[in-house]
Amino acid sequence: MKVSTKGRYALRIMLDLAMHNSGDLVPLKDIAKRQGITLKYMEQIISPLSKAGFVQSLRGSAGGYRLARNPSEYTVGSILRVLEGPLAPTACLETDVNECPRVDSCPTISFWNGLNKVINEYVDSVTLEDLVNEETAIQSDYVI
């Protein structure tokens, strides 16, 4: 029941971009340095995010990445799903085509459905903006 590093790192990358959301492009190298993740591994993580249209990119010197939308328009769930696939707790909930031969008489399916629901409702109730606001609130504690 663990979220893999890819999902967790994807969230950290997107949150880093959200906290440096000036409109300028942010080189991945800078994010890697801040987050303590190797550049090469981060490239693998941001690639699907780029293909999914979650970030905009530009190559070359002064290139980098930036968010494609407003931080409030990303739920954490949507980010995790790009790297993790469906967040369903069992494989039988993932597709419309139920491959499990026991599905019609399965006494546990309603339980798994319920778990699937609470997980997805929660991860989609939190946005990048929520996390940014929380973080800046924490930082201001030090100032005060």
Next chain:
Amino acid sequence: MKVSTKGRYALRIMLDLAMHNSGDLVPLKDIAKRQGITLKYMEQIISPLSKAGFVQSLRGSAGGYRLARNPSEYTVGSILRVLEGPLAPTACLETDVNECPRVDSCPTISFWNGLNKVINEYVDSVTLEDLVNEETAIQSDYVI
């Protein structure tokens, strides 16, 4: 974010025992036949449940397993945890000793804490009895 077969099978075994909860001992062979799981694999799954005191066992001819308590006294979460360990979505939430060096400044920890909470609250809100009642309700549909 998947529950492993051990956790899922453990739930099916416990539910099978709950639906054959006459007080008599149920041979594992019978459960294996009903559930379509090999006896040898089931032995590995029920062993931790036995050690955790979730089921009572008796060896020998006419031996088998039965629930140690009333079905209403088992939450699904408690069963899953025996086989899966903590159901936390990240390792940093598992122990009291936080090993992650970033924990004090981690902007995502509150999100993971929240996810951890909704998952565990849900799995502990459903009992074996709930699943049994649901199943017998479904079966009675056929009768009616």
Next chain:
DNA sequence: ATACAATCATATAAAATCACTAGGAAAGTA
């Protein structure tokens, strides 16, 4: 006492997943 039935323990292993590392190609900027 003996045979039988079941739990209990341990070893092995294929397959999949995880968490990276590495090399280089392509594209854009100064």
Next chain:
DNA sequence: TACTTTCCTAGTGATTTTATATGATTGTAT
């Protein structure tokens, strides 16, 4: 042209998953 940065693909060691297999131990019934 030199440099920087993204983009693409492949490989790799470690761990986990999902079992299978063999046999020992224990208890019940006849």
